[in-house]
Amino acid sequence: MTPKNNIIIGIIIALVVVAxxxxxxxxxxxxxxxxxxxxxxxxxxxxxPKYIPTALWAxxxxxxxxxxxxxxxTAIALPLSMLAARNLNSKYVYAPVRALLAAIRTFxxxxxxxxxxxxxxxxxxxxxxxIVMYTVGFVAKLQYEAIETIDSDPxxxxxxxxxxKWQLIRYVVIPESxxxxxxxxxxxxDYNVRQTSILGLVGAxxxxxxxxxxxxxxxxxxAAIFMLVVLVTVLFIDWASVKIRDKxxxxxxxxxxxxxx
Amino acid sequence: MKQIQMTQNPSFSLISTNKxxxxxxxxxxxxxxNFALEGINLxxxxxxxxxxxxxxxxxxxxxLKLMNGMMIPSKGTIKIDYxxxxxxxxxxxxxxxxxxxxxxxxxxxxxxxxxxxxxxxxLPRLTKxxxxxxxxxxxxxxxxxxxxxxxxxxxxxxxxxYMLSGGEKRRVAIARALMQKPTxxxxxxxxxxxxxxxxxxxxxxxxxxxxxxxLTAIMVHHDMQLALEYANRVAVIKExxxxxxxxxxxxxxxxxxxxxxxxxxxxxxxxDDTKK
Numbered sequence: 126m127t128p129k130n131n132i133i134i135g136i137i138i139a140l141v142v143v144a145x146x147x148x149x150x151x152x153x154x155x156x157x158x159x160x161x162x163x164x165x166x167x168x169x170x171x172x173x174p175k176y177i178p179t180a181l182w183a184x185x186x187x188x189x190x191x192x193x194x195x196x197x198x199t200a201i202a203l204p205l206s207m208l209a210a211r212n213l214n215s216k217y218v219y220a221p222v223r224a225l226l227a228a229i230r231t232f233x234x235x236x237x238x239x240x241x242x243x244x245x246x247x248x249x250x251x252x253x254x255x256i257v258m259y260t261v262g263f264v265a266k267l268q269y270e271a272i273e274t275i276d277s278d279p280x281x282x283x284x285x286x287x288x289x290k291w292q293l294i295r296y297v298v299i300p301e302s303x304x305x306x307x308x309x310x311x312x313x314x315d316y317n318v319r320q321t322s323i324l325g326l327v328g329a330x331x332x333x334x335x336x337x338x339x340x341x342x343x344x345x346x347x348a349a350i351f352m353l354v355v356l357v358t359v360l361f362i363d364w365a366s367v368k369i370r371d372k373x374x375x376x377x378x379x380x381x382x383x384x385x386x
Numbered sequence: 387m388k389q390i391q392m393t394q395n396p397s398f399s400l401i402s403t404n405k406x407x408x409x410x411x412x413x414x415x416x417x418x419x420n421f422a423l424e425g426i427n428l429x430x431x432x433x434x435x436x437x438x439x440x441x442x443x444x445x446x447x448x449x450l451k452l453m454n455g456m457m458i459p460s461k462g463t464i465k466i467d468y469x470x471x472x473x474x475x476x477x478x479x480x481x482x483x484x485x486x487x488x489x490x491x492x493x494x495x496x497x498x499x500x501x502x503x504x505x506x507x508x509l510p511r512l513t514k515x516x517x518x519x520x521x522x523x524x525x526x527x528x529x530x531x532x533x534x535x536x537x538x539x540x541x542x543x544x545x546x547x548y549m550l551s552g553g554e555k556r557r558v559a560i561a562r563a564l565m566q567k568p569t570x571x572x573x574x575x576x577x578x579x580x581x582x583x584x585x586x587x588x589x590x591x592x593x594x595x596x597x598x599x600x601l602t603a604i605m606v607h608h609d610m611q612l613a614l615e616y617a618n619r620v621a622v623i624k625e626x627x628x629x630x631x632x633x634x635x636x637x638x639x640x641x642x643x644x645x646x647x648x649x650x651x652x653x654x655x656x657x658d659d660t661k662k
Contacts, residue, residue: 282493282559284473285454286566287482288509292517296506300497 168346169353176347180332180354187331188358190253190324191317197253198260199310205261206268207294212280213272223269229262234320238329249330256317256324264309271305272298307373311366318362322355406432406570406602407453412462414448422448424626425462430619435596436604437617445626446606447490450572453604454487455479466570483510486563488573492555494547494562501543503558504530507565533561537591553584557591564595571596571603578608589616614639 145151208214209222232240238255245251275298283297325333332351339348407430414423422445430436440446451457452464455471455478464471466485469478486507494503508526509517516522522530534540537557542550547558556576563571573592577585593616596603607613613620614634622630633640 276496278489278491278493279495280493281456282487282489282491283495283506283509285456285482285485285487286507286510287473287479288506289514289517291514292509292512295517295520296498296502296509297495300495303497 165345165349168344169349170346172346172350176350180335180351183332183335183351184354184358186249187321187333187355188318190249190331191256191314191321193253194256194260194321195310195314195317198257199264199306199313201257202261202263202265202268203306206265206272207298209265209269210272210298211269212275212277213290213294213298219269226262226265229258230266232258234259235324235327238324238327242328247328247330252321252324252329252331255329256321259320260313260317264313267309268302268306271302271309275301308370311369315359315362315366319355319359322359404432405429406467407604408463408465409452410463412452412459412464414445414452414457415460421460421626423452423459426623426626426628428621428628430602430604432602433600434602434619435593435617436602437613437620438604438606438623439608439610439613439620440606440623441608444623446623447574449623450487450574450604450606453570454485454572455482456487484566484569486566486568486571488556488559488563488571488576490574490576490578492559492576494555494558496546496548498547499543500534500539500545500547500550500558501527501530503547504533504561504565507562510566530561530565533564536564536595537561538587553580553588556580556588560588560591560595564599568599568601571601571605573603573605575606575608577612585612592616 205222205226209219209226211219213219234255237258238252241251241254245254279297279301280293283293288296321331321333323333325331325335326337328334332355336348336351339345339351407428409426409428412423412426412428413421415421426445426449428449438446438449448457452459453466453471455466455473455475458472466478466481469475469481471478471481473479473482495506502520505522505526508522508530511526512522531540531543534543537560539554539557539561542554547555550558559576560573563573571592576592577588580588589612592603592605595601605613605617610620610622617634619631619633621628
C-alpha cells in the first residue's frame with residue numbers, strides 16, 4: 126500500500142468520525158440499547174395468538190396491493206418502454222419519454238404514497254397507486270434497456286421485408302424481449318412486496334399501517350410479530366422467484382435446459 | 387442449342403432483356419475517406435441466377451444492402467425495376483415486400499417457432515388487426531406448410547428457432563424469403579459456414595426455387611467454385627471494385643472483356659486477383 130492510499134483511507138475514516146459526531150451516531154448508545162431487543166423479544170411472547178391471523182391477513186392485503194401495482198404498472202410501462210427505446214424511435218420521441226420516466230423514478234415510492242394519500246385519502250388505494258407509479262418508472266427503464274440490447278440482425282432482416290413498425294414490435298421486439306420482461310416482473314413483485322410493507326407508515330394501507338400504529342402506542346411486541354411476518358414472507362417470495370426464474374426464464378433466454386438438482 | 391431454346395420459349399428472350407437491377411457508378415462510404423464500394427457498374431437481367439464473389443471486406447455484402455434499400459449509395463444511381471431503393475421511399479417499401487433478403491446472420495427471431503418465423507414473410511399481406519392478433523389466414527398457413535415441405539422442414543412447425551441446427555436455420559430463412567412470394571432473392575454467404583453436403587443441399591434448394599418461380603437470385607459467396615457451379619453469371623469484387631464479370635453457359639465461361647475462357651483459367655485469374 127502506498128503512502129498516498131494511507132492518507133486517503135485516513136481522511137475517509139476522519140470524515141466518518143466527524144460526521145458521526147455531527148449526527149450523534151454514538152456506538153456506545155448502540156451497545157447500551159442492545160438489552161432493549163431482549164425486552165421486545167420477551168414482549169413478543171406475551172402477545173396473544175389472536176393477533177397472528179390479523180398479521181397474516183394484513184400481509185395478504187399487502188401482497189395483493191403489490192400484485193396489482195406490479196401488473197398494472199408493467200402494463201403501463203410496456204408501451205412507454207417501446208417509445209423510449211432508441212433503436213425504435215427518433216430522438217424527438219424517445220427523449221421526452223425518457224425524461225418523463227426519469228422524473229417518475231426520482232420519487233421514492235413513499236413520497237408517491239404521501240402524494241396519493243393527499244389525492245385519494247388514507248388507505249390501500251393510495252398505496253396501490255404509489256406502487257403503480259414506482260413500477261412504471263422502473264420497469265419501463267429496465268424494459269427499454271432490454272429492447273435496446275435485442276440483436277439487430279432479426280430486426281434488420283424483418284425490416285427489409287418492408288413491414289410496419291407495429292408488425293416489427295409484435296413479431297420481433299416483443300418475443301425477443303419477453304423473457305426479460307417476465308424476469309423483471311418477478312423482480313419487481315418481490316421488490317414491491319417489501320415496498321408496500323412500509324407504505325402504511327404514511328397511511329397508505331398494508332401491514333405497515335399496523336406496525337406504525339403499534340409503535341406509536343409503544344406495543345413493540347405486536348409490532349415485532351408483524352415485522353417478523355413481513356420478514357418470513359419476503360424471504361419466501363425471494364426464494365420462490367429464484368426458483369421460477371431458474372426453471373422458466375433462464376432456459377428460454379439461452380436456449381438450453383438448466384440442470385436443477 | 388441456345389437458338390432452339392430461345393425459339394421454344396420466346397418470352398424468355400423478351401424477359402431476359404429486361405434489366406431488373408441496374409447500378410451505375412455506385413460509391414458507398416462509411417466515412418468521408420474510406421469507400422466500401424468504388425464505382426460499381428452492374429446490370430442484372432430478370433430471372434438470372436447471379437453470384438457475387440469476393441473475400442471478406444471486399445464490399446459484397448454492402449452491394450446486397452444497397453439492392454434492398456437498407457443502405458443508400460454516397461454517389462451513383464441504383465434502380466430496382468426502375469425504382470430507386472430506399473426504405474424511406476413509399477413506392478420502394480412496397481417493392482421490399484417481394485424482395486427476399488437473407489443476411490449472413492439469417493436474422494431469425496429466436497424465441498418464436500419455425501412456422502411463425504416463416505409466416506413473417508406474409509406480414510405485408512395481412513391487415514392491421516390480423517397482424518396484431520397473430521391471426522394468419524388459413525391460406526397463408528397452408529402456403530407456409532407447403533413451403534416448409536419444399537425446403538425439408540415438415541414436422542418442425544412448433545420447434546423454437548433457437549433449437550435448430552445451422553442447416554435447418556438456413557432452411558427457415560429461405561422459407562421466410564419464399565413466403566414473401568419474391569421476385570428477387572438476395573442471399574449473403576448463406577452456405578459459407580456449412581459442410582459440403584449441407585451446402586450443396588441448400589444451394590440446390592435455392593436453384594430449384596429460382597428456376598420454378600423465375601426469380602432473380604443474387605447470391606454472395608466467397609467460394610468461386612460454388613458460384614460457377616450454380617450461377618449463370620458471376621461478378622468478382624475486390625476491394626470495392628468489380629474486377630471481373632463472367633457468364634456461365636454449361637462448361638463454357640464467357641468473359642465479357644476478353645472473350646472465352648475455360649474454368650481453370652478463371653479460377654487461376656480469380657485466385658491471382660484475390661490472393662495477391
